[in-house]
Amino acid sequence: MTTMTIAKAINEGLRATLAANPKSLLMGEDIGPLGGVYRVTDGLIGEFGPDRVVDTPLAESGIIGTAIGLALRGYSPVCEIQFDGFVFPGFNQITTQLAKMHARSNGSLTVPVVIRIPYGGGIGSVEHHSESPEALFAHTAGLRIITPSNPHDAYWMVQQAVQCQDPVIIFEPKRRYWLKGDVDVQAPGPAEDPFKAHVLREGTDATVVAYGPLVPVALAAANAAEEDGRSVEVIDLRSISPIDFDTVTASVKKTGRLIVAHEAPTFGGIGGEIAARISERAFHSLESPVIRVGGFHMPYPVAKVEEDYLPDIDRILEALDRALSY
Amino acid sequence: MGTHLPSTEFDGTAVDDQREADAEAVMGEPPAQMVQLLGPDGKLGADPVFSEYADKLTPEDLRGLYADMAAIRRFDVEATALQRQGQLALWVPLTGQEAAQIGSGRASQPQDYIFPTYREHGVALTRNVDLAELLRQFRGVSNGGWNPKDTNFHLYTLVLAAQTLHAVGYAMGIQRDQKLAASDRAGRQPDAAVIAYFGDGASSEGDVHESMVFASSYKAPVVFFCQNNHWAISVPTNVQTRVPLSNRAKGYGFPGIRVDGNDVVAVHAVTEWALEHARQGKGPVLIEAFTYRVGAHTTADDPTKYRHSDEEDAWRAKDPLARLEKYLRAEGLADDAYFAKVKSDGDELAAYVRRTAHDLENPDIRTAFANVYAEAHPLVAEELAWFEEYSAGFAGEEESAGQAAKAGH
Ligand SMILES: Cc1ncc(C[n+]2csc(CCOP(=O)(O)OP(=O)(O)O)c2C)c(N)n1
Numbered sequence: 001m002t003t004m005t006i007a008k009a010i011n012e013g014l015r016a017t018l019a020a021n022p023k024s025l026l027m028g029e030d031i032g033p034l035g036g037v038y039r040v041t042d043g044l045i046g047e048f049g050p051d052r053v054v055d056t057p058l059a060e061s062g063i064i065g066t067a068i069g070l071a072l073r074g075y076s077p078v079c080e081i082q083f084d085g086f087v088f089p090g091f092n093q094i095t096t097q098l099a100k101m102h103a104r105s106n107g108s109l110t111v112p113v114v115i116r117i118p119y120g121g122g123i124g125s126v127e128h129h130s131e132s133p134e135a136l137f138a139h140t141a142g143l144r145i146i147t148p149s150n151p152h153d154a155y156w157m158v159q160q161a162v163q164c165q166d167p168v169i170i171f172e173p174k175r176r177y178w179l180k181g182d183v184d185v186q187a188p189g190p191a192e193d194p195f196k197a198h199v200l201r202e203g204t205d206a207t208v209v210a211y212g213p214l215v216p217v218a219l220a221a222a223n224a225a226e227e228d229g230r231s232v233e234v235i236d237l238r239s240i241s242p243i244d245f246d247t248v249t250a251s252v253k254k255t256g257r258l259i260v261a262h263e264a265p266t267f268g269g270i271g272g273e274i275a276a277r278i279s280e281r282a283f284h285s286l287e288s289p290v291i292r293v294g295g296f297h298m299p300y301p302v303a304k305v306e307e308d309y310l311p312d313i314d315r316i317l318e319a320l321d322r323a324l325s326y
Numbered sequence: 327m328g329t330h331l332p333s334t335e336f337d338g339t340a341v342d343d344q345r346e347a348d349a350e351a352v353m354g355e356p357p358a359q360m361v362q363l364l365g366p367d368g369k370l371g372a373d374p375v376f377s378e379y380a381d382k383l384t385p386e387d388l389r390g391l392y393a394d395m396a397a398i399r400r401f402d403v404e405a406t407a408l409q410r411q412g413q414l415a416l417w418v419p420l421t422g423q424e425a426a427q428i429g430s431g432r433a434s435q436p437q438d439y440i441f442p443t444y445r446e447h448g449v450a451l452t453r454n455v456d457l458a459e460l461l462r463q464f465r466g467v468s469n470g471g472w473n474p475k476d477t478n479f480h481l482y483t484l485v486l487a488a489q490t491l492h493a494v495g496y497a498m499g500i501q502r503d504q505k506l507a508a509s510d511r512a513g514r515q516p517d518a519a520v521i522a523y524f525g526d527g528a529s530s531e532g533d534v535h536e537s538m539v540f541a542s543s544y545k546a547p548v549v550f551f552c553q554n555n556h557w558a559i560s561v562p563t564n565v566q567t568r569v570p571l572s573n574r575a576k577g578y579g580f581p582g583i584r585v586d587g588n589d590v591v592a593v594h595a596v597t598e599w600a601l602e603h604a605r606q607g608k609g610p611v612l613i614e615a616f617t618y619r620v621g622a623h624t625t626a627d628d629p630t631k632y633r634h635s636d637e638e639d640a641w642r643a644k645d646p647l648a649r650l651e652k653y654l655r656a657e658g659l660a661d662d663a664y665f666a667k668v669k670s671d672g673d674e675l676a677a678y679v680r681r682t683a684h685d686l687e688n689p690d691i692r693t694a695f696a697n698v699y700a701e702a703h704p705l706v707a708e709e710l711a712w713f714e715e716y717s718a719g720f721a722g723e724e725e726s727a728g729q730a731a732k733a734g735h
Binding site for chain 1: 415416463464465466467468469484485486487527528530531532533558559560561565566626628631632688689690691694695698703705706709713716719720
């Protein structure tokens with residue numbers, strides 16, 4: 001067991017991948033000598049050289065598109081997109097090509113490309129540096145999407161993503177890059193299914209589902225609720241596509257109430273999908289409507305008001321009050 | 327550029343030869359074919375095409391160019407300090423690129439429209455944008471801060487290269503306006519052109535390629551102004567291109583000119599020529615200003631991780647302000663008193679910016695709700711109503727359970 005930050009855990013996960021798989025390689029803007037703007041790839045070019053850690057031209061469509069070609073040739077590229085808001089020049093390649101290659105070849109071609117995207121707000125940054133666009137990708141069949149919330153998952157998920165034969169997008173909660181935690185590097189990691197949700201805290205009155213940056217917020221809200229005598233179960237979704245509905249359904253059957261919290265706008269978001277599925281699967285167990293806590297239907301606002309935008313403990317507690325009032 | 331007008335013909339430059347030239351260029355050696363009028367020694371040279379433009383500059387114009395460059399450098403120092411003091415979330419410094427920006431901005435006419443990226447504070451100055459307003463974006467109180475319609479200086483764009491297409495579309499609009507105005511003598515406006523600024527890194531984005539294809543196909547009155555400051559954050563220019571960027575224009579079928587970007591006189595001349603060319607309906611021009619970002623990419627960057635300080639020193643020796651100062655002094659166009667006045671004006675500007683930055687008002691999230699759509703939208707109205715009710719719930723209540731939890735109780 002070693003303690004490290006999420007950023008360091010991903011760095012170590014990438015290092016392990018590069019060491020174990022000679023056909024794996026990293027691609028992205030500024031990932032070489034600089035080590036990426038968040039230093040997630042720090043030191044890797046020195047260890048593995050410029051053929052394995054490729055400092056690319058400044059072109060997201062180019063990065064994703066060439067990664068597809070490399071994957072078709074048997075390589076396992078891991079692409080870094082510098083910030084959430086800059087993935088869109090590559091959106092065409094991701095959604096029209098990467099996601100569909102396996103299906104349109106009737107299963108004969110696989111494109112195991114991994115795309116790492118730092119996402120989410122709370123860092124006081126300028127435009128396009130704080131967005132949560134996961135729903136735009138989750139809506140596209142053919143992509144798998146995961147998001148770690150702690151260093152242990154960060155370390156293993158990136159390695160598991162590379163081993164997965166499907167394209168995987170890893171949304172990395174950038175405001176948690178410096179969050180420290182235990183990583184069990186000896187764990188039978190690959191056996192820990194990255195697409196399964198984890199129940200982080202047991203409870204009986206309501207279930208809160210969160211992922212990525214909001215997991216610590218959900219846990220803190222559950223702790224606060226406990227002081228008021230409420231028992232809240234917290235689930236870290238971990239995977240956004242596929243979603244582990246079995247774990248969520250089982251929890252809701254026990255608690256009878258569900259709150260889904262994410263930073264992305266609620267309209268058209270992942271929370272809506274979970275609400276609809278759970279209504280179908282556990283209608284008779286529900287004692288209140290599923291309540292979504294999320295961002296507003298607006299462009300991510302300027303830094304000075306992001307506190308009003310981001311779901312916090314109070315927003316989750318308010319949702320809990322509403323759920324319990326039925 | 328030598329003795330002829332910028333040509334669109336292939337000049338036979340071998341890519342491999344160029345590789346070496348470029349590797350050298352990255353280390354600071356300018357390649358041969360580059361328009362330069364005012365050298366680092368402060369001596370004015372001649373160019374068969376562009377001297378004519380330089381000759382039009384009066385002593386007052388030259389002093390003005392110097393004053394602008396000095397003002398924007400002083401502003402840059404102040405903004406960097408404000409960031410260090412926590413007044414700005416981020417700052418994007420321009421030191422080293424003053425000549426490229428002031429020279430090109432001053433060559434534009436009020437009716438021209440400018441599309442900047444995010445580092446064009448000097449161009450903003452030449453377009454009379456209030457520099458304190460410029461800080462709104464970096465303080466996190468606005469995603470813009472000025473009304474582009476007031477100055478024909480568009481909002482900064484952070485998604486690299488996206489604005490180059492907007493520039494071409496805007497230029498296509500100018501073409502159509504001209505046709506409409508031709509039938510209406512009274513409505514005739516001065517011919518206008520557009521400048522699109524972008525960096526050497528951004529030149530790799532697909533949008534730049536597409537914008538050049540459109541501009542060329544429709545002969546749009548647009549000047550592509552690439553500031554090759556040699557680094558896209560940590561990535562050197564030779565990862566983006568193996569030939570001078572200006573050479574790319576030939577492939578699209580319009581002129582490309584590489585100009586010494588630290589020579590404000592040459593930049594001014596070349597840009598004036600290019601804008602005239604565009605306004606006369608002759609189509610687009612690509613200008614590559616060969617310059618250098620002396621400081622960090624942004625205040626969040628650490629250049630020591632990817633480049634040597636001797637490279638920075640080599641470029642400091644080509645300082646755009648120093649060379650114009652040498653020239654002005656040698657020609658007797660400016661004296662100590664003049665430079666002292668420029669300095670005190672700069673200090674005054676800095677004080678104004680410092681004062682004003684502190685006073686930039688924090689916005690309210692209600693403003694964000696109000697501006698999502700131009701017309702009423704029921705979902706936004708519903709969410710705003712929820713927000714109002716939710717906020718009202720905290721009124722007068724000092725310590726809700728949640729706030730207590732947040733505070734760590
Ligand atoms: C589409 C997109 N991808 C990535 C980024 C992140 N980014 C911001 S600035 C920058 C480097 C830009 O270099 P260049 O175009 O040369 O302009 P400079 O900053 O040097 O003026 C990068 C990669 C971005 N803003 N937009």
